[in-house]
Amino acid sequence: METPTSTRWRRARLALVGFAAAAPLLASATPSAQADPGDSGRVSKLNAQIERLDKAYGGDLAKLKDTQFAVKQALKKSQDLKQDLTAARALVAQMAASQYMSNGADPSVTALSSDDPSTVLNNASLVSHVAQNQAGKVKQIQVLVASQEQARRDAEKKIDELEGEIKDLVKQKARVKALLKKYKPESPSVGMGGITARMKKVHDIVDQEMGPFPTIGCFRSTGDPQDHGTGHACDFMVTTGGTMAAGAAKDLGDRTAAFAISNASKLGIKYIIWRQRIYDMRSPGWRAMENRGGVTANHYDHVHISVF
Template sequence: MEGTPNSTPSWQSRLRRPALALVALAGALPLAAGTTITAPPAQAEPGDGGRIRKLNAQIEKLDKAYGGDLAKLKDAQYGVKKALDRTKVLNSDLQAARGLVAQLAASQYMTGGADPSVSVLADSDPSNALSNVTLVSHVAQNQSAKVQQIQQLVNEQAKAKREAEQKIKDLEKEIKDLVKEKARVKALIKKFKPESPSTGMGGTTPRMAKTKNTIDIEFGPFPTIGCYRGGADAQDHATGTACDFMVTTGGSMASGSAQTKGDQTAAYAIANASKLGIKYVIWRQRIYDMRSPGWRSMENRGGATANHYDHVHISVF
């Protein structure tokens, strides 16, 4: 059985070393009636490196100017990276698959045979070539499984490239929208001047401590409330300006009364953001940032806790 497009099947492994030489050979091998094989060109990565670097620099600059930890933008940034990584993996698999085309072409040349599947696979535009009706008549031949696998790789790579490009555009729009809110955000920052972490409070700022106590009185008790912590992914927790209000234990997804408590906590935080100095709220894989109001879906990080399905995250200025 052939491997899946995301794995490295045995025929791909055998082809990686001789692939370059065979592709060069396949570039000008004669087929029937004057046709020649042209190896499919490599696909370009969506969004050049300069474009991505520019967006990352803008995020870093805005992060400093807009009160720190623009989680909404950083989540979009994470989505772009994940999508681009996906295109690289698929492109690598597709390059290995192109090696198969070259090997078939070389075999055909050596044996003097004529396999129509080779001419279809070796078309300069794989998306067009593989949709050619000629392929249908050869599905039953011994190369049909490989043909179908390459077709799937082509389709998946094209889809991944479209998704990556869309995520880049979404990130660009998020940045533009936030820049438009500059005056309002500056007013928020001026109203809620940053505070220093205080000793004897577990490392949280007075504003975060007040917000924690207020919400605990309104909706507590919670199974636990986690505030100050360090680490690479701590973000606002490391500055004492964030707390996680757990509504379940053991990493289980909230449902029933636990989900209702989370919904009420998030809604209360948003409604009282101006009074308490709340910067943003994350709940059920969505973020509501007061600097650019409105719920926005977040990238899938894997697991109930990472996606905030078992706790409400609240950050303050």
């Protein structure tokens, strides 16, 4: 005849057997030991390097700032998924303990439920949950684990890309110094809408050669200025109202960007952004940029031109 004590021990032994059977499932639901991509010191160091290069290389390094933005977004996604994962695991642990206890107070469950909620999922309380045909929640956690791990890898990749771009730019130091010597930075001028004399010259020549444009926007200090705030940039709009450029408008943008690149040396142009790509004279060649979530933010309706 079984006593209450022997019954409890039998349940505990069954739980251990079930736990062993569920081991493959648990293994796939255990988050990586490296849940946090990179480290704050590494990212802070890269951010500081960007600020120093900005000053040394003649102002806004838009491509580096773009990758810096991507790192920030990737880290946020990874952290958000990690929080979701922690919350989901805690919920399953709580459900498992509640269901187990609803069948009668069991000292083994009391001991299990006293663990930290983020780790209790990895012990025998999960076996009770799985045994009662609620493995669906565990599968949801598996999806979260996979998503969080992918987000962590994506963030690490973006950090590696940022490091690579910084190293590449540093290698261009001699070229950049020669450009800066040729195009000494100018100060904004009163009575010219806040733009520098060089930007005013580029504005007039591009408008004369490639225009007319629906509108040209230059000085602004809000949002992400990208040299607009210091009077070193203008946006040559090829459509209005946030409309994606197509047909003749896209052709105008293509020709304007090509004209700016061809005449960059003569006019002192620093970089051009068009259709989610950037061409920086300090590191020449078209390079893709991050998705900022809109037609205008991704430069699909205007050509951005910055000068030294």
